[in-house]
Ligand SMILES: Nc1ncnc2c1ncn2[C@@H]1O[C@H](COP(=O)(O)OP(=O)(O)O)[C@@H](O)[C@H]1O
């Protein structure tokens with residue numbers, strides 16, 4: 001409880017930044033002391049993104065915490081967006097272009113823009129992100145525009161603050177009439193961006209191209225007041241309330257930009273190129289805003305092919321937003337979307353989202369061109385896992401061999417829809433990986449947009465994922481059984497270590513029962529090592545490493561804890577599983593288990609529930625599933 005109160009307090013503290021009202025005379029010393037206040041739009045947004053922290057990985061790629069809570073696995077695309085902002089912030093011509101995101105549906109384009117918008121709203125509530133504006137300007141104009149041109153070079157030399165742009169017609173008129181040309185008297189206030197209140201953040205959605213009015217972008221003449229001021233070119237008779245007007249100092253999102261009529265696009269062109277809006281009967285009005293647009297790929301291609309659009313194309317920086325290609329990141333996407341979907345008390349079994357994610361990622365991957373690399377291996381490699389015969393370093397080359405990877409395939413939304421539809425089935429308290437794969441498969445038919453060859457390809461991928469899952473399922477059961485076999489495991493471990501010691505010291509082993517001497521049991525050692533793919537050529541290194549760890553524990557007077565060595569633990573588990581397979585098979589597949597078998601089964605279910613995130617229902621399903629697998633193997 002306290003926690004939420006504390007959080008609310010913190011939030012209010014941050015958001016109740018005291019409003020500030022003053023005059024340009026008061027503002028001037030402030031901006032000189034904090035030149036950050038004079039920042040232009042791109043620079044402010046760039047700083048905002050960086051202010052949350054940046055992590056650099058081993059390959060030197062930057063990851064921005066700003067995006068990390070909502071967007072997963074698309075760091076490359078995000079880095080390009082930030083690169084654009086950086087260049088624009090530094091004043092390069094890049095800032096005079098529209099940032100255009102294009103990609104397949106549901107690849108996170110809107111989400112990215114939402115993050116920027118919400119982030120910017122928050123940021124203007126902070127000290128570093130504060131924005132001040134001429135108080136009675138309908139476009140929240142930068143107060144520094146009051147500094148006469150003749151003084152601007154000096155201002156730059158003396159304070160390092162660059163001023164760009166002219167007073168808007170409204171402010172010019174006010175300066176003359178209301179403030180007697182005394183710039184000191186012009187009122188200034190602190191503003192807080194808010195999309196809802198139409199401050200600093202605009203959004204344009206194209207509707208019917210023929211009927212949509214340009215005033216949505218640039219405002220309009222207020223016919224009711226024209227009479228009062230006598231002229232259409234009196235700024236007081238104009239409503240500067242178009243999306244471009246209100247987005248001044250901040251950003252404007254252009255949704256499905258290429259669906260908009262050309263007239264709108266050309267206004268945008270002028271805005272980005274000249275930083276001007278053509279409004280009413282006024283000369284061009286300066287505006288400073290970050291324009292971010294998005295579109296789907298089909299429209300984008302059409303646009304590129306259209307000769308008429310060349311001027312516009314030149315004025316855009318295109319950033320491709322492909323689907324995420326990392327299975328573990330894909331799971332995070334589903335978790336995020338399901339958290340919002342309010343799925344109630346339905347349990348999602350372990351690995352259920354994982355299999356869906358594997359399928360989705362596989363559907364997006366291009367067939368590998370490298371010898372020995374299968375699609376599944378490629379998926380694992382992309383996800384940062386170890387894959388025999390390949391290294392993480394190879395990923396770059398593998399990616400270079402693709403054409404448009406990530407631009408096709410199954411969208412996260414499709415998967416979520418399928419998961420939701422299996423959730424609403426009556427009587428389901430828990431959905432497991434097999435349910436989900438089935439639901440996805442059913443979706444191919446009900447979803448009209450898939451071509452037949454796609455459907456075939458997807459069916460095959462489902463089969464691939466199923467095989468992966470079989471392995472995972474066995475592993476879980478194996479691990480759980482293992483808990484009941486703890487003592488046996490320790491015995492097996494001791495046996496292995498004795499053999500390894502004798503092998504390394506080139507000694508014989510003494511049988512504890514018969515006290516007879518015999519050679520170390522190479523077959524046993526190799527059998528265990530092969531379980532974790534230690535090659536013959538690497539066995540000495542492996543044994544030495546294990547033994548160093550054992551010796552270290554002994555020096556500290558402790559017993560070697562094999563569970564801290566993941567590989568050895570896995571190897572011992574697998575070996576034991578193999579040795580006990582028949583027992584396990586018998587236990588789980590018997591229709592009428594005896595007392596002892598029943599006890600074992602219950603123990604295993606109990607372990608799955610306690611140690612993993614299984615519920616009783618899916619734990620039992622898992623056992624059934626694995627026993628059918630074992631039965632098939634005979
Ligand atoms: N890489 C990703 N990371 C996190 N969420 C994602 C990702 N890609 C898509 N999503 C989620 O999927 C949903 C659809 O994405 P959206 O941004 O609306 O797609 P678009 O605008 O590209 O069609 C959103 O809820 C979004 O958060």
Ligand SMILES: [Mg+2]
Pocket residue numbers: 106109110111
């Ligand atoms: Mg969208």
